Amino acid sequence: MTEHTEVLQPEPAVALARLLGVDLPDLETDGLPLLWHWVYLLDRPHQAELGPDGHPVRGVVPEPGRRRMAAGGRVTRTGPLVVGRPATRHTEVVSTTDKAGRSGPLTFVVVRHTISQDGVVKVVEEQDIVYRAAASTFVSASAATPVPLEAGEREFPVDPTVLFRFSALTYNAHRIHYDRDYARDVEGYPGLVVHGPLQALAMAETVRATGVTPAAIGYRVVAPLFDHQGLVVRATGGGVSVRDHSGRITATGQVETLTGERKTR
Template identity: 45%
Template sequence: MSLEKHVAEWAPGEVASEDPIAPGPARALAGVLGERDLRGDGPPVSVLPLLWHWLYFLDWPAHEELGPDGHPLEGHFLPPIPDRRRMFAGGRVRVEEPLEIGRTARRVSTLADAAVKHGRSGETLFVTVRHEIHQGGRPRLVEEQDFAYRSGESGQRRMPAEPKSGPPDRGTEPWWSLTAADPVLLFRFSALTANAHRIHYDAPYARTVEGYPGLVVHGPLLAVLLAGRAEAAGQPATAMRYRLRSPVFAGEPFAVTGGPGDNEVELSVRTAPAEVNATATVVRS
């Protein structure tokens, strides 16, 4: 059955939730990433960095409600297609005002779009979920997240065997940092974001079931690192659009590169000089 038929009458309504934006999750992520100011070692910080709202408004389904891959079997914005496999493809976010730590916020989530596209590998359902966050009676942040869904696949997606041309080098990029994500970092980020997908912490599963060469670095973690690189220069960001292109694996060196522009910063994650794994454009005030 075509994916269009599965989602022809799928129209989930909006969902509203509240979160106190407690300092604990932000301090925990600061510890994971080595951000001293937010960890409590430096001057007090009262607002969340760009994309750190992903630590909040989390959903923790019961253990028996998870599928064999660790993802929930059911969910308000999960499309009703069989043998569902999900990929976080990217998104856009606009900041009206930064979210304040320690002050309750309200989020309203809606289905913005659901469209089936046909490619060489078959049908893919692209779903966009929109979030609007208010705090103190004022709009603070508007976000759209894009997810790609496939149906009926066995999960044996073998990665290309060709070796990469070597680790990324600095080249002429004025902003450049080289790092790697180890399994401990991935486990901690999974816990902080309520992400139970086994490809991030269960290496035997990632290899034998999903066909990856190792643990997969979270797409949202790459996006957080891109946003942090743009804000490191001291100018707060007001908007970001990003796209996740290909996976990065645990232990694999990757560079976060880019350079300042007038108002926009173009950034990328690379695992080799010619291997672009993620891209982002950040607008700064």
């Protein structure tokens, strides 16, 4: 288990609000919206501890050299995490499961983060991470007919600038999100990979834009999404999901609000 404490300053939230194109919430009363803690209490490894892909190679599970991808997670906001006061994050690996995949060995890791403030737990998160063999994926990205936006859908920009800024805000050095040559030539992707957490954040923010307060989310990344494919969030008729411009679903989620509403798909 590791522990990290810092005073939450407003600047990361200001930067995230500007990236998302939303008004800055009342950080001292209402606290950080659901998932906004992702720009706080960050791991900042030494440059010498990073591997060729930009991920740390010391103290990782499993062994260094495996490809790392966010597969999903569950986050519950149990109370307002406010700025101007210290917060502490406890992190632990709760499970590791090895499986055989079509492309080689897979390791599924569940990491739990618990964030407390003033001795009270404010956020509980479990991240699902998958590690695969270091072989090129050669994911196809054939052209498809664009699907027009429907009622209840919202487009979110995922151009290279957005992906770079989100990587910087979350201190995520994984090169598949901002280094197109690396993503294509080393990991075999046809474009920059849109972060799984960014897709989850887009889902939570789309729900928050309806005037309710998201209190929990469970999300799953079901297919890779690339920058040139676009990101469209659907939050209508009880559903929360992300699709690309062609209609291909890349992430699904379930959001619970303070009123007990559920938007699920």
